[in-house]
Amino acid sequence: MTVLGDGAGSTTRAATQPAARGRSTRAWWHTNTGRRLTFGYLLLAPAALYVLLLVGIPFLFSLYLALSDASVGDQVSRFVGLGNFHAAWEMDTFRDALRNSIVFLVVAAIFKSVLGTSLAFLLLQNFKGKKLVRALVVIPFTLPITVSVLSWKWMYDSQFSVINWFLHKAGLIGGYGSESWPIWLGQPHLALLACIGVNVWRSFPFSAIVLLAGFTSVPTEVLDAARVDGCSFFQRFRHIVTPMIFPILIIGFLFDTVFTLSDLSVVYVLTQGGPGSATMILPMLAYQIGIQAGSLGRGSAIALMLVPLLFPALFLMLRNLKRRD
Numbered sequence: 001m002t003v004l005g006d007g008a009g010s011t012t013r014a015a016t017q018p019a020a021r022g023r024s025t026r027a028w029w030h031t032n033t034g035r036r037l038t039f040g041y042l043l044l045a046p047a048a049l050y051v052l053l054l055v056g057i058p059f060l061f062s063l064y065l066a067l068s069d070a071s072v073g074d075q076v077s078r079f080v081g082l083g084n085f086h087a088a089w090e091m092d093t094f095r096d097a098l099r100n101s102i103v104f105l106v107v108a109a110i111f112k113s114v115l116g117t118s119l120a121f122l123l124l125q126n127f128k129g130k131k132l133v134r135a136l137v138v139i140p141f142t143l144p145i146t147v148s149v150l151s152w153k154w155m156y157d158s159q160f161s162v163i164n165w166f167l168h169k170a171g172l173i174g175g176y177g178s179e180s181w182p183i184w185l186g187q188p189h190l191a192l193l194a195c196i197g198v199n200v201w202r203s204f205p206f207s208a209i210v211l212l213a214g215f216t217s218v219p220t221e222v223l224d225a226a227r228v229d230g231c232s233f234f235q236r237f238r239h240i241v242t243p244m245i246f247p248i249l250i251i252g253f254l255f256d257t258v259f260t261l262s263d264l265s266v267v268y269v270l271t272q273g274g275p276g277s278a279t280m281i282l283p284m285l286a287y288q289i290g291i292q293a294g295s296l297g298r299g300s301a302i303a304l305m306l307v308p309l310l311f312p313a314l315f316l317m318l319r320n321l322k323r324r325d
Contacts, residue, residue: 065300072294084301094302096277097285101261101309104196104281108260109253111200116207123212141205149269152198156184156270188278191271195279198266203259210252214245250317257313261306282306 066084070077088094123134140148155162164181167173174180184194218241226236242249264283267273273280273288282305290299 062300062304065296066304068297070296070300072296077297080297084298085305088298088302088305093277093280093285094282094305097273097280097282097302098305100192100277100279101281101306103192104199104263105257105260105309108196108199108203109256111196112204112207112256115200115204116211119204119208120211120215123208124215137205137208139205140202143202145202145265146269148202149198149266152194152201153185153270156194158183158186185271186275188275191275191279195267195270198270199260199263202266203256206259207252207256210248211245214248215241217248218244250320254314254317257310261309 065077067079067081068077069080069083119137123130123137154160158181161181161184163184164173168181173182182190184190222240222244223236226240231239262283264281264287267279267281267284268287271279273284282302286299286303288299289295289302293299
């Protein structure tokens with residue numbers, strides 16, 4: 001009887017455990033915490049799906065191509081390991097593209113920081129036509145890339161350049177004619193400078209908008225108290241404004257870094273990497289080898305070389321951001 005009693009009791013407990021577990025699950029589902037978490041996951045689902053479909057899957061596919069000898073003419077690809085990366089590193093053009101990409105990123109970041117900060121401070125002031133100026137500022141960032149870059153290509157023309165005409169009127173260059181005027185897209189150092197200038201012109205309004213959003217979020221009471229205490233403008237900016245808007249600055253800088261390193265359209269429309277390899281950057285070289293030449297594996301390997309340039313900056317900045325939080 002004792003054994004039967006124990007068996008019946010265990011059977012009863014076993015039968016009630018799933019029901020109790022189901023009640024606890026349903027009870028959690030209907031709690032306020034469960035509803036908030038569910039609502040939050042539903043809001044994040046489109047962004048997560050976007051990252052998975054348009055970023056994650058292409059990245060994994062490019063990694064697969066980089067580790068194989070895939071090409072346009074062959075239907076079957078073979079695993080070659082790191083052979084594509086090694087072959088790309090031995091190319092002189094790849095080293096020129098890597099150097100140009102680093103120079104492109106550093107110089108453009110310096111100019112964008114200076115111009116974006118100056119423009120953000122200017123837009124904070126009260127003056128007539130402030131709304132119109134704010135609307136005009138975003139035009140370079142919103143225009144189609146091809147249209148805006150083609151306009152700059154005409155302005156860089158070796159014979160009819162409006163830039164050279166302005167420099168001539170200002171007395172900075174000599175008389176008329178292509179012999180005495182600089183050839184912006186034909187001389188190596190000038191060509192890279194011209195591409196950087198177009199990239200800065202297109203992107204620095206984005207930096208200004210990000211900074212402007214951060215400045216407007218700083219309480220005016222804090223700035224007024226610092227002003228009463230005798231803090232100068234630069235002291236308020238360094239010790240009050242910058243620490244308070246640091247997370248916004250980090251996110252804006254990350255986006256700008258990605259946009260700068262992956263800016264293929266400016267170089268493609270202006271110079272296509274020339275003259276020689278003076279303006280060749282990694283995205284342009286990956287496009288030429290992977291798409292135009294049909295070597296998908298090596299082109300993917302060159303494109304993935306951008307990851308080592310992005311990952312250290314991303315890791316250090318996000319780590320610093322976490323410490324501040």
